Amino acid sequence: MAVVKTFPMGGVHPPENKFTADSAIQILDPPDEVAILLGQHIGAPAEAVVQKGDTVKVGTLIGEGKAFISANVHSSVSGTVKRVDEALDAAGFRKPAVVISVEGDEWEERIDRSPELVTEINTPAEEIVQRIKAAGIVGMGGAAFPTNVKYMVPEGKQVDTLVINGVECEPYLTADHRLMLEHTDEVLIGVEVLRRALQVERAVIGIELNKSDAIEIMSKHAERFPHIEVYGLKVQYPQGAEKQLIKAILDREVPGGKLPLDVGCVVNNVGTALAAYHEIQKNRPLIDRVVTVTGSSLSKRGNFQVRIGTPFSHAIEAAGGMPGDVAKVIAGGPMMGKAVPDLNVSVTKGTSGILLLNKREAQREETVACIRCSKCVSACPIGLEPYLLEKLARMEYWEQSDEHDVLDCIECGSCSYICPSNRPLLDYIKLGKVKVHEMRRASAG
Amino acid sequence: MSQTLIVSGSPHAKSDLTVRSIMWGVVIALLPVFAVSAYVFGVRAIIAVLVTSAACVVTEYIVQRFFLKQKPTVDDGSAVVTGMLLAFNVSVAVPLWQLVVGSIVAIAVAKMAFGGIGTNPFNPALIGRAFMTVSFPVHMNTWVVPRESLLSLGVDRATGATPLGYIADAAARGEPLSTVAAELPGYSQMFLGTIGGSMGEISALAVLIGGAYMLYRKLISWETPVVFLGTLAAGTGIFWIIDPTAYADPLFHVLAGGAMLGAWFMATDMTTSPMSRNGKIVFAAGCGLITAVIRLFGGFPEGVTYAILLMNAFVPLIDNKFRPRRFGKGVAS
Ligand code: SF4
Ligand code: SF4
Numbered sequence: 001m002a003v004v005k006t007f008p009m010g011g012v013h014p015p016e017n018k019f020t021a022d023s024a025i026q027i028l029d030p031p032d033e034v035a036i037l038l039g040q041h042i043g044a045p046a047e048a049v050v051q052k053g054d055t056v057k058v059g060t061l062i063g064e065g066k067a068f069i070s071a072n073v074h075s076s077v078s079g080t081v082k083r084v085d086e087a088l089d090a091a092g093f094r095k096p097a098v099v100i101s102v103e104g105d106e107w108e109e110r111i112d113r114s115p116e117l118v119t120e121i122n123t124p125a126e127e128i129v130q131r132i133k134a135a136g137i138v139g140m141g142g143a144a145f146p147t148n149v150k151y152m153v154p155e156g157k158q159v160d161t162l163v164i165n166g167v168e169c170e171p172y173l174t175a176d177h178r179l180m181l182e183h184t185d186e187v188l189i190g191v192e193v194l195r196r197a198l199q200v201e202r203a204v205i206g207i208e209l210n211k212s213d214a215i216e217i218m219s220k221h222a223e224r225f226p227h228i229e230v231y232g233l234k235v236q237y238p239q240g241a242e243k244q245l246i247k248a249i250l251d252r253e254v255p256g257g258k259l260p261l262d263v264g265c266v267v268n269n270v271g272t273a274l275a276a277y278h279e280i281q282k283n284r285p286l287i288d289r290v291v292t293v294t295g296s297s298l299s300k301r302g303n304f305q306v307r308i309g310t311p312f313s314h315a316i317e318a319a320g321g322m323p324g325d326v327a328k329v330i331a332g333g334p335m336m337g338k339a340v341p342d343l344n345v346s347v348t349k350g351t352s353g354i355l356l357l358n359k360r361e362a363q364r365e366e367t368v369a370c371i372r373c374s375k376c377v378s379a380c381p382i383g384l385e386p387y388l389l390e391k392l393a394r395m396e397y398w399e400q401s402d403e404h405d406v407l408d409c410i411e412c413g414s415c416s417y418i419c420p421s422n423r424p425l426l427d428y429i430k431l432g433k434v435k436v437h438e439m440r441r442a443s444a445g
Numbered sequence: 446m447s448q449t450l451i452v453s454g455s456p457h458a459k460s461d462l463t464v465r466s467i468m469w470g471v472v473i474a475l476l477p478v479f480a481v482s483a484y485v486f487g488v489r490a491i492i493a494v495l496v497t498s499a500a501c502v503v504t505e506y507i508v509q510r511f512f513l514k515q516k517p518t519v520d521d522g523s524a525v526v527t528g529m530l531l532a533f534n535v536s537v538a539v540p541l542w543q544l545v546v547g548s549i550v551a552i553a554v555a556k557m558a559f560g561g562i563g564t565n566p567f568n569p570a571l572i573g574r575a576f577m578t579v580s581f582p583v584h585m586n587t588w589v590v591p592r593e594s595l596l597s598l599g600v601d602r603a604t605g606a607t608p609l610g611y612i613a614d615a616a617a618r619g620e621p622l623s624t625v626a627a628e629l630p631g632y633s634q635m636f637l638g639t640i641g642g643s644m645g646e647i648s649a650l651a652v653l654i655g656g657a658y659m660l661y662r663k664l665i666s667w668e669t670p671v672v673f674l675g676t677l678a679a680g681t682g683i684f685w686i687i688d689p690t691a692y693a694d695p696l697f698h699v700l701a702g703g704a705m706l707g708a709w710f711m712a713t714d715m716t717t718s719p720m721s722r723n724g725k726i727v728f729a730a731g732c733g734l735i736t737a738v739i740r741l742f743g744g745f746p747e748g749v750t751y752a753i754l755l756m757n758a759f760v761p762l763i764d765n766k767f768r769p770r771r772f773g774k775g776v777a778s
């Protein structure tokens with residue numbers, strides 16, 4: 001690691017609370033029953049290809065992503081399909097799902113479960129992309145965008161760099177940190193797989209300085225990969241946001257409404273790289289992920305390798321059980337995660353953490369008048385004016401909201417986090433985004 | 446396992462920053478200024494600050510409670526800030542009842558009539574000061590000898606003027622500055638504060654200590670005071686270079702009168718200054734420039750109050766024209 005970089009505009013420094021940084025990843029046994037959502041990713045839900053009564057193994061395809069932006073879904077357990085109907089998603093809505101009762105732990109034969117590292121990459125680029133799609137790999141940082149789509153670079157776009165996100169800027173979360181420490185070579189080979197899939201010469205990995213051990217070990221092991229560079233980044237939220245990460249490492253800015261592709265990059269998370277390693281080198285589709293289960297009053301918080309579809313309650317049980325003072329349970333981190341309504345919600349491919357907040361931590365303070373302190377403006381990494389966007393949304397001035405670029409908001413939450421008046425800035429900005437989208441659609445159609 | 450869970454939008458974390466922590470932070474930053482005014486002007490200064498602060502708090506409470514029928518928010522500390530700044534902006538010779546009137550105007554008229562905290566376009570303390578200058582010109586322009594009659598409760602001893610007053614008088618008489626040179630304090634006195642003037646405007650050092658604290662606590666951004674004072678120095682410096690016998694030098698202008706207090710504590714007022722960084726720079730440059738123009742050519746010796754109030758009026762316009770640069774726009778990528 002040579003250079004310390006960061007993004008120059010906006011940002012905040014929430015307390016890190018990375019309690020579980022030193023807890024090695026523990027493998028969580030499958031629960032008695034999993035509910036695997038067919039729409040865990042951005043895009044169209046997969047279509048179920050199993051029926052009630054079918055027996056499945058770990059790795060059996062149970063949902064097929066047919067649309068261009070969609071993803072396959074595999075069984076994460078072995079057992080019998082109990083029903084194909086609905087289950088709660090993180091937002092509390094009932095969504096199509098496959099519910100499987102677990103029997104034993106039998107894996108599909110093609111999957112190589114040996115611990116041996118497979119270094120040699122023999123798969124050609126197009127095949128890698130196809131198999132990433134087949135394996136149901138999506139962005140593991142939280143957004144869950146189908147990974148293969150990013151690797152199908154449209155005609156006329158030039159891509160020169162693969163950017164790998166090891167920032168994990170959300171407070172509390174340590175899953176990626178542990179991956180980089182405990183699965184260093186797998187992650188690096190995964191990065192190399194993705195780099196070849198993208199057919200670029202350069203892959204850069206950004207890791208924040210609060211994970212100096214990860215920077216050290218990743219840099220050291222990366223010496224064997226001539227195309228991979230590791231960068232230490234100054235700790236600043238939201239550095240793990242795609243646009244901020246690209247700016248920090250490559251000093252390129254992705255304008256509002258544009259994609260990393262437009263500035264010649266593709267961004268993926270270290271967890272996604274590991275998933276790519278698993279599929280391409282070990283024939284192992286995406287059936288589990290590392291989840292940080294944490295919170296100030298949780299007795300055995302830690303990082304767990306959890307089968308997709310495992311209910312939150314099962315993971316929380318493994319981490320010491322639900323403390324009595326918990327008032328809010330979050331899928332993901334405190335800045336961008338979703339508060340779940342129910343502990344029966346199941347872990348998806350995008351669930352990076354399960355965070356339990358007690359009453360005091362969960363409480364929102366009373367909102368008072370905006371004092372025009374301009375903290376929200378200087379905290380916004382996109383250069384928006386959150387105080388103004390809130391005001392416009394309250395007055396339902398959607399056209400002006402649009403003019404003031406409400407759609408560019410990346411929902412990082414820095415504005416609401418910093419506001420001394422406790423204004424629910426992002427709540428209103430999200431509303432503004434929905435309304436402006438509606439307005440645009442209405443005027444387009 | 447049947448706890449009801451709170452469901453609300455992200456983020457689920459909130460910084461410790463509150464309106465209260467900001468305003469009481471400014472109060473702390475004002476303490477060195479307070480200490481110097483007590484040291485230089487004695488008991489009267491302490492009483493004056495307590496009276497204005499109390500009058501501002503009580504006025505705000507009464508207006509909120511009985512007129513607007515809101516839950517009073519005086520514990521946020523903003524009225525105390527206004528009260529302290531009002532006292533620091535006037536002479537220790539001003540009678541207490543006039544201080545009370547000024548406080549009432551500052552809070553009731555300049556702040557609450559516009560809707561209270563966050564909504565007032567003009568700096569309340571400066572409106573209070575401007576009102577008092579017009580209404581009570583005699584006392585507002587009576588300056589007390591520093592370090593004398595420290596324990597006296599009344600005001601009897603008056604000297605001629607403040608440093609800025611001396612040079613304005615010389616200019617009015619058409620005489621060169623050298624005629625008043627003997628009356629002018631040295632720079633070290635002006636820096637430390639053992640000079641005549643408004644209670645909080647005398648010591649540049651005290652203001653700087655408070656300013657450093659506010660920078661450390663991120664209560665202000667450095668651009669505002671630096672650009673304000675820089676513009677003032679540049680504006681007055683041009684004339685000094687042209688004719689040093691008729692015009693005071695830029696350092697004098699920066700240290701004299703309300704420039705330091707205004708640049709660090711008044712132009713940085715959150716509510717009445719622009720939101721974007723560029724906006725703040727334009728605003729501060731305007732304050733510095735207008736201060737220079739009033740001091741050099743105006744009828745008053747001092748121009749900081751009116752400069753800031755005038756620029757306050759331009760804030761909506763500045764906010765509209767100087768927006769933060771949107772990420773990805775205006776750069777080659
Ligand atoms: S407006 Fe959007 S992008 Fe800007 S700080 Fe708020 S949430 Fe983040
Ligand atoms: S941070 Fe809050 S109080 Fe400050 S300007 Fe923004 S909305 Fe207003």
